[in-house]
Amino acid sequence: MIIDLPTGPYEVVSSGGYSPGPAPVSRRLFAAAHVVADPLGDNSPGSPAVVDWDATLAYRNHLWSHGFGVAEAMDTAQRGMGLDWAATQELIRRTGANAAGPFACGAGTDQLAPGTHSVDAVIQAYLEQIAVIEETGGQVILMASRALVAAASGPDDYHRVYGHLLSQTSKPVILHWLGPMFDPLLAGYWGSPDLDVATDVFLEIIKSHASAVDGVKISLLDASREVAMRRRLPAGVRCYTGDDFHYPELILGDSHGHSDALLGIFDAIAPAAAAAVRALDASDIASYNSIFAPTVPLSRHIFGPPTYYYKTGIVFLAWLAGHQSHFKMVGGLESARSVPHLIMLFKLADAAGLLPDPELAVHRMRAFLEVST
Template identity: 55%
Template sequence: MRIAIPNETGRTETYELVARPLPAGDYSRAFNRRVFSAAHVVVDPFTQSNPGSDAPIDWDATMAFRHHLHSLGLGIAEAMDTAQRGMGLDWKGALELIRRTKSELPDALVYSGTGTDHLDPKDVRSLDDVDRAYANQIEAVQAAGSDVILMASRALAASAKGSQDYVRVYRKALALCDRPVILHWLGDMFDPALAGYWGGANFDEAMETCLEIIGENAAKVDGIKISLLDKDKEIRMRRLLPPGVKMYTGDDFNYPELISGDDVGFSDALLGIFDPLASAAAFAMSQLASGDKQGFHQTLDPTVPLARTIFRSPTQFYKTGVVFLAWLNGFQQHFIMLNGNQAMRPLPYFSEVFKLADQCGVLRDPDLAIHRFKQFLAIYGVEGNA
């Protein structure tokens, strides 16, 4: 199986596919790590979208993908940045998404993004505004029956005068939560508006504040997901967490090593990359749970080059690669995204994603993937026949 694809120079080269998808059959869903996939949304390309209008979501395709994740034994991290939260999916659309997921999948493990994104940072007059915004979303998400991922707040980042403002706001927000939540430390490589989060001048100061919040509210904290793309920082913080508080890796560059763990401990997983890698992730986690650590690494380690390509700088546009693979793999009938984000990567990026996905076995139907990639290339005036 061959295809002609453009490289970084703009010239086409012949690529011969490996065409060996990873196993998709039966295996144990009893994992020894808690594993969430942060799931994307599928756009309805036939619905007009104007500034201020509802996000045009294809609900059937969006929910079908969540059924797929649940069937693999994965938890669903709903309405997160992978779903373009804050980049096309507003709070109204996010809440509808959360309600539908909990209604259609009542037995699934679902934690949902809960933040302050309906509050424009420019409208904040005091921290009380941030408190009310968090309270509004916490109440709505819990009423929908979902557990909470307490997302980082752009409004808080813009208005906090120092670390103790974070301590105060999180204390109030956590007091409103009925069940232990997952905190989310999202680095500025994912969202530049969150630079300096926790009020620290550097990682150590920020971590100290975050650990203070967790320590003071440990009964309300199931764990923390950190997305800093730095395994050493994650491991350092993991070793300082109070007993019973989980570290959820959000490191889309180093996840196999962090999930596998070391002599001191391991990370659970809450990853955007486990959307396009869902089948590989589930298979690898079943191997790890059975004691086959070597098999776990043999399955998951080869996916790392693909993940690093999808999440390369500017990292906030990683969703483009995620949805591209969802289309190639037949989970949706088009490659259109909210706010036109399908156009946020250059053509050679898609060529590299295609090749790396094939090489690590995550193109589940290579014939379909080739057919669709040729359709994609034709838009750019490239003939894909080798």
């Protein structure tokens, strides 16, 4: 099948994608899921999010069908970039009520109004969100807080906040370190712009409360730093890679251990990623590597700078793959990537075998180009 792109004729090679299968067992895998906007709602920038709940929950069922846990209400769902706290609460509750597999949910402080708040206010905001999640039976993911960056005077305030929160949760949580490439307002997290100092503070908090920590999600896009940190974690604390550039090698691991995964790119590549890890379950490393290999250029493209706009590529691919009927986003974020960027995404998704209905994908790509060029 040939499609005429502005870059010239292109032959589509996808032949149908991957079928659902049993959950992988050698690694614990979460896919951070996006939300589907209501295309007829007012989702302009700054407006309260209007979500298509049926399509949003259907996408979670897609992820569960491939054996993933769903990481709900994370930055992939546009927390802080279009998804307000009122919509986030409803998202968490609906996912909990309709769960067909494991799920964990992001707790943050984004209900606080912009501006400076006290450390105590930050703690109370976290506790409010933790309560919503625990009511649903979901596992808590303690997300990094912009408000805490603004309120904290140094590492001691991070010890105070996280120490209090970890003494209050009912079951072990996942701690999330989201780097400034994903959110510039999180620069200096853990009380220092020096990553070595910040790492030491992070590990001190984990070691002081290890029984309350299931694992840590590292989103710094630095494989060597993740491996070094992984080797310093207390026994029983998992490392969930959040590295959308180096995930195959980090999940595979080495003689000292491996990373589990909680990734935004898994939203886009779930069928291939599940097949790869099932190959790993069978000790078929060659198949593991060959399945994952073409997904890496796609992921690096989707998460290219400015990285925080990766959500646009995630949703565009979900539309091309037939998981939603439109390419609209809360906060109007469908405009955040250029036409050339999305054309390249189409080609890379095709090369990775992630267009399950190639004819539909070509039809939609043609329609997109007709109104965009």
